[in-house]
Amino acid sequence: MKFIPYGRQDIDQIDEQTVLDTLRSDFLTQGPKVAEFEQALCNYTGARYCVAVASGTAALHLAVAALELPEGSEGITSTNTFTASANSMVYCGVKPVFADIDSRSYNIDPRSILEHITAQTRLVTAVHFAGQTANMAAIASLAQEHGLRVIEDAAHAIGSNYPDGSKVGNCKYSDLTIFSFHPVKTMTTGEGGAVMTNDADLYQRMLLLRSHGISKDPSRMSRNPGPWYYEMQALGWHYRLTDMQAALGLSQLSKIESFKARRREIVANYNAVFGQNPLITIPHEEMAASSCFHLYVLKLNFEQLGKSRVDVMQQLVECGIGSQVHYIPVHTQPWYQDNFSTRQGDCPIAEEYYQSCLSLPLYSSMSDDDQRRVISAVNEIVKCPS
Structure with missing residues (x-):
């Protein structure tokens, strides 16, 4: 019996040929495909700048x-x-402070953000959980009022839309937006990620930090004795994406809307069935047809x-059939409790959500037969005791 995981990549022969063509080219790592991929992400989202990197992290x-x-x-x-x-x-x-979530969207709650702002607060990182966008209009308003920078963690949300219909990643509500292209995400580069921004200074800073803090741009160096010369101007990291990964990303990005349509079809099928089960709470979508669902998360009444x-x-x-739990609240992790004195009870809505959540299989290459298997199994396992 074929095992159905909770998530997986959707790779076809076009993707394979694209990567193979790059393998046969002159460039494997720092080549033209990375720049093409970055421009394609800008074209898709509407952001001015993109820096492709090795992972969402x-x-x-x-x-x-870069900030x-x-x-x-904080x-x-x-x-x-x-x-x-x-x-x-x-x-x-930067000291992390954890805000609670909205009880319906499971996204960060702007009211909880407000409660945690102090004189030391400089940043809000809003996570678009499962592909649904956080309330960015409210968060941007708070940030403007209190002089905060904003990062959107859109690791789950490439392909999703804001309520105004524009694409997540355009940075109209934030300084920077990040994506992840891990294999379980909507599209993949194997491992990989990207940062979008409309700020030219942040863009240049990230280009520098992505590659050891080294610049080879003559216009940005203190001197230029010859073509071999480079300068380390900051303490950076080796966070570059390869041309092979970028080639896969370009191919995957060209199919993002079809991936989204299939994911939404699967979600609709699930909702139609599981919405009738009194032991199950199906996902609440804040705005119809906006989310490119990365995860399909149910809440189950395990006690009943x-x-x-x-x-x-x-x-x-x-x-x-595979399933997963997204997520164990970060403030309950031992390392954060030991180093930042976070405690159980700090975020009661998130803690209650965690006790009942379960993610079911959702990926664009999932067949109708696979979905029928999942639905049949869940209906048999999750039913009111006689």
Whole structure:
């Protein structure tokens, strides 16, 4: 019996040929495909600048580092996210502060952001959870009022739209927006990520930091004795994307709207069935047809079901079906409790959500038969006790 994972890449022969063509070219790492990919992302999102990098985590790190926030700064982010959203602040000496989530969208709640703003707050990193956009209009308004910088962690949200219909990544509400292209995301470069911005200074700073802090641009060097010369002008990192990955990204990006349409079709099928089950809460979409769903997350009433989450996940595995939990609240992680004195109870809505959430398989290459298998298994496992 074929195993159905909770997420996977969607690679076809066109993708394979594109990468093969690049393998046979003169460039494998720093070549023309990276610049083409960056321009394609700008064209798609509407942002002015793009810096492609080695991972979504690298994108977050570069974004925070480029802001050059003063020592002692604090940054607010969602606790319902992967640890990289907060880790990127710590890498740059910024204290992470965790805000609670909205009970319907599971995104960071602007009211909780406001409650956590102090004299030291300099940054808000808003996470677009599962592909649904956070309330960026409200967050941008708060940021303007309190003099804060804004990063959008859109690792889940390439292809999604804001309520005004424009694309996530255009940076109209933020200083910077990051994407992730991990294989379980809507599109992939294998590993990889990107940072979008409309700020020329931030763009130049990220280009520098992406490649060891080294510049080869004569116009930006203190002297230029010859064509071999370069200058290390900052302490940067090796966060470059390869031409092979960029070639795959270009091919994948050309199919992003079809990927979105298929994901939304699967979500609609799930919702039509699971919405009838009193033990299940289906995802709430803030604006119709806006989300390019990265995850399909249910809330299950395990107490009324009479089964634990472990029981349900194990029974799904026995049916050849994978599931996952997104996410363990970051403020409950031992490292954050030990180093920043976060505690259970800090974000009660996120903690309640975590106790009941479960992600089911969702990916664009998922067949109708695969989805029918998932629906049948969930209906059999999650039903009211007789």
